[in-house]
Amino acid sequence: MQVADRNKELRTTALLAIVCLILQLALAPNISLAQGHINFALIFAALMALKVGGRTGTICGFCAGLLYDLSSTSPVGLMALLLTVMSYILGREVRDRLAGHFGPSMGQMAITISIVSVLQQVFASILGQSSSFLGSFGFIAVPTIALTLLASLPFVYRYSRQQVSHASLGGERAFRGAKRAAKHLR
Numbered sequence: 001m002q003v004a005d006r007n008k009e010l011r012t013t014a015l016l017a018i019v020c021l022i023l024q025l026a027l028a029p030n031i032s033l034a035q036g037h038i039n040f041a042l043i044f045a046a047l048m049a050l051k052v053g054g055r056t057g058t059i060c061g062f063c064a065g066l067l068y069d070l071s072s073t074s075p076v077g078l079m080a081l082l083l084t085v086m087s088y089i090l091g092r093e094v095r096d097r098l099a100g101h102f103g104p105s106m107g108q109m110a111i112t113i114s115i116v117s118v119l120q121q122v123f124a125s126i127l128g129q130s131s132s133f134l135g136s137f138g139f140i141a142v143p144t145i146a147l148t149l150l151a152s153l154p155f156v157y158r159y160s161r162q163q164v165s166h167a168s169l170g171g172e173r174a175f176r177g178a179k180r181a182a183k184h185l186r
Contacts, residue, residue: 013048013060016155020044020064023151025071036143038151039117041068045083046090046112047155050098050105053091061087078123082116102160109152117144 024040031038045061052060065080072079090112098105121141122133130136 009052013052013056016044016047017060017064021067024068031147033143033147034139036140036145036147038147039068039113039144040151041065041079042083042086042113042116042148043109043152043155045087046109046152047098047159049087049090050108051096051159052094053097054094057091058084058087073129074120074124075127075129078127079120082119082123086112086116098156098159099162100160102157105156105160106153109156110149113148113152114145117141117148 020040020043023038028038028040041064045057045064048060048064049057051057061083062080065083066077068074068079068083069076090108097108118137118141121130121136124130125133125136130140
């Protein structure tokens with residue numbers, strides 16, 4: 001008999017949010033390549049969009065982006081906007097697209113991280129935060145993409161190896177009932 005744990009997803013989300021927040025505040029500023037830093041808020045938002053999707057994934061993306069903006073020197077609202085749009089696009093199917101698919105999940109993470117990091121530098125240069133787009137692209141965006149992809153590997157591996165919970169629509173129960181009835185007819 002399977003027991004449905006309705007709070008498991010909430011606990012998993014809260015634990016992932018706390019881990020990514022601590023890593024964003026404590027570890028990310030201390031690890032850099034050129035001028036790029038790891039973006040754990042982006043990792044959290046992408047994981048939630050791929051795992052949960054829908055409204056919950058979009059809200060998690062907005063909150064992660066806002067916390068990133070408040071903890072960094074970027075304009076407030078820029079990363080919140082980027083992560084909200086990214087979470088909405090990735091989470092449209094509202095299903096667990098991570099479970100059992102490490103390769104495709106890393107491919108989606110790589111594309112997402114690249115697009116968000118480049119767009120962040122484009123908007124930062126438009127807003128006058130950087131003097132040269134090519135300089136900010138080469139010294140900030142590319143190292144950020146590399147570091148964030150590297151940091152996302154253990155997270156994607158962990159969540160892609162979880163068991164897939166198949167929701168029953170009653171078909172399995174009806175099949176067992178029909179099988180039992182057929183046994184009585186013999």
